Amino acid sequence: MINPSTVLAVYLLTVCGCLAATVAPERAPAGTLYFSTNGAAANNLIAYDINTDGTLGAHGIDAPAPTSPDALFSQGSVQVSGKHVFATNPGSNTVAMFAINPANSSALSLVGSPMSSGGQFPNAIAVSQQTGHVCVANGGAVNGIQCFTADNTLGLRPISNSFRSLRLNLTTPPVGPAGTVSGVLFSEDGSKLFASVKGYPPTPGFIATWDVSTKGELSSNFTTSTPAAGGLLPFSMTLIPGKNALLNTDPGIGFSIFDFAKGDVASSSAYPIAKQQATCWSTYSQKTGTFFLTDAGTSTVTEVKVNNNLGASILKQYPLAAGSFTLDVSVATINGKDFLYVLQANSTSISVMSLKGPGRATPVQTYDFARDCENAGISLDSNNIQGMSVFVS
Ligand SMILES: *[C@@H]1O[C@H](CO)[C@@H](O)[C@H](O)[C@H]1NC(C)=O
Numbered sequence: 140m141i142n143p144s145t146v147l148a149v150y151l152l153t154v155c156g157c158l159a160a161t162v163a164p165e166r167a168p169a170g171t172l173y174f175s176t177n178g179a180a181a182n183n184l185i186a187y188d189i190n191t192d193g194t195l196g197a198h199g200i201d202a203p204a205p206t207s208p209d210a211l212f213s214q215g216s217v218q219v220s221g222k223h224v225f226a227t228n229p230g231s232n233t234v235a236m237f238a239i240n241p242a243n244s245s246a247l248s249l250v251g252s253p254m255s256s257g258g259q260f261p262n263a264i265a266v267s268q269q270t271g272h273v274c275v276a277n278g279g280a281v282n283g284i285q286c287f288t289a290d291n292t293l294g295l296r297p298i299s300n301s302f303r304s305l306r307l308n309l310t311t312p313p314v315g316p317a318g319t320v321s322g323v324l325f326s327e328d329g330s331k332l333f334a335s336v337k338g339y340p341p342t343p344g345f346i347a348t349w350d351v352s353t354k355g356e357l358s359s360n361f362t363t364s365t366p367a368a369g370g371l372l373p374f375s376m377t378l379i380p381g382k383n384a385l386l387n388t389d390p391g392i393g394f395s396i397f398d399f400a401k402g403d404v405a406s407s408s409a410y411p412i413a414k415q416q417a418t419c420w421s422t423y424s425q426k427t428g429t430f431f432l433t434d435a436g437t438s439t440v441t442e443v444k445v446n447n448n449l450g451a452s453i454l455k456q457y458p459l460a461a462g463s464f465t466l467d468v469s470v471a472t473i474n475g476k477d478f479l480y481v482l483q484a485n486s487t488s489i490s491v492m493s494l495k496g497p498g499r500a501t502p503v504q505t506y507d508f509a510r511d512c513e514n515a516g517i518s519l520d521s522n523n524i525q526g527m528s529v530f531v532s
């Protein structure tokens with residue numbers, strides 16, 4: 140369901156406040172949700188405050204710049220970590236670091252200047268929980284990983300010995316989704332870096348694994364893990380807490396579990412999701428202990444449970460508005476409760492679900508941001524909206 144012949148260009152994100160604050164002073168926001176419009180005339184990083192009940196208020200941050208249309212074939216192009224937001228600019232081959240103002244998390248300031256992503260068409264970002272190092276996946280003709288230190292004043296600084304090619308035969312921008320780069324992720328202990336790459340059916344894609352030094356250098360070569368039979372298009376990767384393993388969405392079948400406990404070449408099991416079309420994005424809720432996967436083709440959220448032996452099962456499915464095109468998905472813990480945020484590009488909306496317990500997600504809000512963007516003079520192309528991450532105050 141992702142248009143295979145289209146591409147995205149995004150240029151420098153600069154920031155200006157655009158939408159008026161709507162949060163009353165006595166209701167300080169509990170956090171902020173950011174997503175990228177990747178519009179044809181401008182790339183806007185939009186910020187929405189999250190109210191203390193988990194629903195959305197409205198703020199905006201605008202960045203005019205020329206782009207050409209469409210999606211990134213990836214998860215993680217906008218990434219919140221600590222008090223920073225990182226965003227890729229595939230059209231200018233750069234990555235930008237913003238500081239979140241703790242007193243007003245919709246006020247961002249660029250830290251340093253946008254840096255070369257080390258390759259072309261950067262479309263995904265990972266941040267190490269141990270070192271704060273930032274690694275960017277490039278999915279164009281010059282493809283592969285570049286890692287950076289993230290300095291609070293200097294911004295991103297490339298780490299020497301950290302550009303590592305994926306040796307893919309791609310163009311800039313890439314033709315996809317088949318064969319393209321999907322995502323990048325640090326292992327839970329920070330000692331490995333994973334990148335997911337879709338296959339060209341019937342040839343499956345793979346997950347590349349590098350060793351990461353404490354300085355953020357990557358091993359010169361990567362090892363390759365392929366999905367079990369049925370797996371074809373490794374897309375998003377979400378860590379399975381406490382295991383050396385990850386859940387990987389796969390629009391060719393549903394999802395796969397990759398277990399790295401016995402080494403860098405993972406064992407894998409593939410799980411079909413009946414009638415799925417484009418299961419591409421995923422996240423995890425600490426409160427429910429379950430995973431939430433979105434399918435852009437069926438506009439459905441699928442909740443998955445993974446047991447102690449890494450066996451997975453589908454707990455429940457939640458159909459959202461048909462044709463809304465559910466893309467990126469994030470969880471935020473607000474006042475001790477988990478909420479799920481689902482970006483629905485084709486209906487220019489974000490759906491909020493309250494995660495009351497495993498199998499008990501309840502829709503609490505669908506917020507259409509089209510009017511806010513129009514009021515702020517931000518042009519939206521629903522085909523281009525992509526990349527979402529949440530900051531909790
Ligand atoms: C927070 O920052 C945004 C973006 O700069 C601005 O529009 C808004 O007025 C600020 N809110 C407050 C309460 O200062």
Ligand SMILES: *[C@@H]1O[C@H](CO)[C@@H](O)[C@H](O)[C@H]1NC(C)=O
Nearest residue numbers: 306307308309310313314318
């Ligand atoms: C790379 O892909 C192009 C098509 O996009 C093809 O013509 C070319 O032969 C490929 N090169 C290699 C080395 O596989």
Ligand SMILES: *[C@@H]1O[C@H](CO)[C@@H](O)[C@H](O)[C@H]1NC(C)=O
Nearest residue numbers: 304306357358359360361362
């Ligand atoms: C890395 O891969 C290249 C190409 O396959 C090979 O020539 C080289 O020996 C490998 N290096 C290491 C350290 O494994």
Ligand SMILES: *[C@@H]1O[C@H](CO)[C@@H](O)[C@H](O)[C@H]1NC(C)=O
Nearest residue numbers: 140461462463464485486521
């Ligand atoms: C997108 O939404 C429009 C209605 O706004 C609908 O006609 C169209 O079918 C939707 N596209 C997809 C791919 O579902």
